[in-house]
Amino acid sequence: MTAATVIGVDAATTGLGDADHLARALAGELGLPETASVGTHAVRTGRPHLALTLTLPNAATADGVWRALTGRAAPEPVGLALGEWRHGPAELSEGAAHAVAERTERGAGRAVLFPGAGALTGTVGVAELLAASAVDEVTLLGAAGPPDGARRILTRDHLRPEWREGRLVLTVMEAAGGVLVPFEVPDPTPCCADH
Structure with missing residues (x-):
């Protein structure tokens, strides 16, 4: 992966739910291939918020997505970054560039x-999840090692692994009935949603 295949998008989104919604909306609107990934990144300069990254399979796809993004009419100001290219308000395009750097x-x-x-x-199953997806590792909150590959994860259709030290890591925790659940819940309570 190079910076030439990662596009940053900063719409000054403040909540995880809103960022997830924007990620899915853009993926659908742009027709991103299944090999693409979309992530969220904290921007702590100015007013803290979230920016997105679109990681694309090759530079040609990234170039086409860049052209589509720069040519669309967005309801709110949006900053974009791809390599050395910037588009939109400076504060937002720099937030987008920060997200690209983190993702790269x-x-x-x-x-x-x-x-x-x-x-x-x-x-x-843990082993099935690792074999079928881009997730590199599953960690069990509070455990010294990874969970057994035969353990079952109740996904709640909401998996949000994080990039750590070059690996995509899903953190899970114990739940009733001996199953595991992702640490990030689908609908966090408002007091804790954006911390």
Whole structure:
């Protein structure tokens, strides 16, 4: 992956739910391939908010998506970044560039859409999840090691793994009945949703 295949999109989105909605809307509008991924990244300069990254399979696809994004009429100001290119208000395009840097380094951010995510619904085994998706690792909150590959994860149709030290990592926790659930819940309570 190079910066030439990662596009940053900063619409100054403030909530995780809103960022997830924007990620899905853009993926649908742009017709992103299943090999693409869309992530969220915290921007802490100015007013803290979230920016998106669109990670595309090759530079030609990224170029086409860039042209579509720069040519669309957005209801609110949007900043974009692709390599050295910037588009939109400076503060937002720099937020987009920050997101691109994080995604390119695979050091931070959370994945909303990623290869294999569509098939991970209902209850899946840890080993099955790892084999069928871009997730590199599953960690069990509070455990010294990873969960057994035969353990089952009740996905709640909401998996949001995070990039850490170059790996896409899904954190899970114990739930009733011996199943595991993702640490991030689909509908967080308002007091905790954006922390």
